[in-house]
Amino acid sequence: MIRYEMEAADVSAIRFGVSPLSELGLALRALYEPEWFPLQRPWVQRIAGVRSLLDEEMLLALVNDRRWVADFVNPRPSSPLTSLEDELADLGRISRSHLHADLEKVHGSVPRVFHGRHGVVVARLQRALATAWDLCFAPHWVRMHAVMQADIAYRGRIAARAGIGAVLNGLSDAVRYDGRHLDVRLWNPAVRHRPVLGDGLTLVPSIFTARVSTPIDDDLPPTVMYPARGQGAMWSTAVGPDAAAVTDLLGRTRAVLLTELGEPASSTDLALRLGVSTSAVNQHLRVMARAGLLNRARYGRAVLYYRSAAGDALCAQGSRA
Template structure:
């Protein structure tokens, strides 16, 4: 377990971020131990044809059998809009001490594949990561990012309505917060205490974490990677309503939207769940709103829709 000790200034500095490189790094755990992340088996099936094109010797050496990943491929994101190319460029400047130290924490010693001139080793790592990103993540990144952004919207709404403590406690069963101590239960039983000291805590949703994860190096900025909410919607679409009067009245897509809005959701979330484009969802939502079946409210940069009383009655709720 690691305990982050927060002062009041640290609590106010808790923020969210999305890191493409972290998602790739954690995705290597699914390659190494596929059964550990059953929700991502469809992803593994989809990338199976391109796996022979990957530098798996390097990629799999970045993670061990216990699914610990080298910290330098799990960077702390600077914002929800962090770009993979920028993170890969930062990796080019890694020092030999940092590279070898991160690998030794994972394996106990530096694997042979990473021994040699530093510049050549870093170049091969970056090339392997760039290929993995292009082949295994780019085709699905818009869907992954949509899930993670919807997760951030949800937790931000919880924080605004119920407080930061309720939000932190709801990230994962492995995360608890008592007002000062943010405890993250990890596979390592040895307790660690890490004062935050004004650095803030960054919360990173991921598709490739079952409970929670933090940096292995305690000197790195406090970061908690937690399982993104709604992963089940990643590879499946919502069931369509049965044939009936509501469907005949509204049409299949609008009836499905009405049924899906039992709790507030953005058009991005709904598009992912129903398997249609966001622009099409927005058109249908506007019609349903004009018909008095939906209400909407702005939350940050997102517009959240939810059923009105008339919509509740029509949907049979």
């Protein structure tokens, strides 16, 4: 457990933030041990087709079997509008000693994948995180962000009506506030004391936190990552449409493309596979992406397309028919 000790000024300075990089870092735990994150299983299933494109050697080395994640991929957000690009740029300036110290707190040593020239290692880390974002997060981020912003608005209404104490005590069953101390119960039962001392306390809603999380390093600014309301409903899908209507809507060519895109592919790959021109395939793919049936992400010089949740639902309905 960590006990944040707060003066009146610390309580009045509590704020909310959203960190894309932190959310991505927390999501790595669902890749590492999905059984611990049942509400996020639909997301794990949806990205199964792109996992072979991820640098999982690098990404999964950021997590340990206690589901601790290296602090440098859980930065405290500066505002609810923090961008991934800015956070990755900041990560690019991390020192070798800082990188290694955070990894040693997680693993007890520095994993082999982080050995080598510091600049090369950090560049690989940035690429690995950016690719994971493009393939696994970007297609869902608008919806994720909306859930987190809705949570912040909800907590703001509680603060206005019942005070910040009600907000803090309502974050999670693992959080308790007594007017001076904010106790955050973690998996480690040992009690750590961390006076806030004007450093500010930031509350960060997350789709990928089942209980609560805090920085491993107590010297970092106080931050509590808590489960956003609506996690379970986020991945729900509507009842599948009528199969005959789907066929009439898509036509044969687009229906075939939708079937083929259970795995990521480029327009060139699809054109060769189906024996049609790349320009014709591109036209269909762009229309289907605009309609929300496909996700797309840049991978190197190619643009890869793959089915979205809506595309999966349509494809499944067609298969049953």
